[in-house]
Amino acid sequence: MFKFVLPVALVLGxxxxxxxxxxxxxxASSVGAIVGQEIKNQANAVIDQTVGEAxxxxxxxxxxxxxxxxxxxxxxxxxISQAMPSNVNWSGLTALAGKTPxxxxxxxxxxxxxxxxxxxxxxxxxxxxxxxxxxxxxxxxVLYLLSDNKDQAMWLVIDTANRKLxxxxxxxxxxxxxxxxxxxxxxxxxxxxxxxxxxx
Numbered sequence: 001m002f003k004f005v006l007p008v009a010l011v012l013g014x015x016x017x018x019x020x021x022x023x024x025x026x027x028a029s030s031v032g033a034i035v036g037q038e039i040k041n042q043a044n045a046v047i048d049q050t051v052g053e054a055x056x057x058x059x060x061x062x063x064x065x066x067x068x069x070x071x072x073x074x075x076x077x078x079x080i081s082q083a084m085p086s087n088v089n090w091s092g093l094t095a096l097a098g099k100t101p102x103x104x105x106x107x108x109x110x111x112x113x114x115x116x117x118x119x120x121x122x123x124x125x126x127x128x129x130x131x132x133x134x135x136x137x138x139x140x141x142v143l144y145l146l147s148d149n150k151d152q153a154m155w156l157v158i159d160t161a162n163r164k165l166x167x168x169x170x171x172x173x174x175x176x177x178x179x180x181x182x183x184x185x186x187x188x189x190x191x192x193x194x195x196x197x198x199x200x
Contacts, residue, residue, distance in 0.1 A: 090160040097139045101132060113158060113165060120165055120178055128167060132156055140188035148194055155194075159185045170198045 090112050101107045107114065107129040118125045131154050132145045143158040157166040164180040166187070175195065179185065187195075 090158070090163050093137075093143060093158060093160050094139065097137050097143060099137055100134050101129070101137070101145065102134060104137075106137070107133060116163075116165055116180070117156075117167075120180060121167060124178075128154060128156065128169075138188070138190070140190065142185060142188065144188050144191065146188075146191060146194070150198060153194055153198055155191050157185050157187060157191070170195065173199060175199055 093106075093112070096104050096106075105111055107117070117129075121128050131147050131152075135145045135147055138144055138146070143160060144155060146155045147153060152169060152171050154169040155167065157168075159165070162182075162185075164182065164185055166177070166179040166185045168175065168177045168191075170176075
């Protein structure tokens with residue numbers, strides 16, 4: 001009996017991941033592939049429900065399936081990323097100006113910019129996302145996010161027409177730029193003004 005129940009738990013976990021991937025496929029086919037945090041929430045809800053059912057089934061054997069829920073969610077996130085097309089149109093992002101990344105899921109796995117942003121920022125991605133997550137998406141020829149903290153200013157510029165990004169920060173008066181390959185993106189006036197103010 002013990003050997004029978006364990007495969008059931010594994011199947012339930014895989015089913016949760018598959019449902020998460022299906023949600024991502026639906027998101028990828030939506031207009032402009034602009035997906036909010038709700039898609040991620042739905043995928044995680046499916047996983048939580050499935051893991052809960054697995055825990056109930058395994059409880060008589062002293063096994064708590066909830067201990068693997070984090071790993072299952074990570075796997076679902078990976079499947080979601082794989083489900084997003086690499087050539088998705090970014091133009092739909094312009095309609096989201098005035099909202100924050102947290103509001104629209106801009107920094108989630110189903111966002112059209114997430115893969116390129118992670119590549120661009122590398123190990124700095126987590127810090128950039130955390131700093132900019134609550135800032136408002138603005139538009140000045142291009143879309144941009146800006147945290148104007150004088151000790152560590154940070155920004156992200158999104159060129160939706162050319163599907164390019166540029167990130168930058170000023171720490172202790174020193175500028176660091178992280179642009180996408182190719183022709184440089186013209187920075188919004190608010191960012192250039194901040195650079196003039198803070199650069200030493």
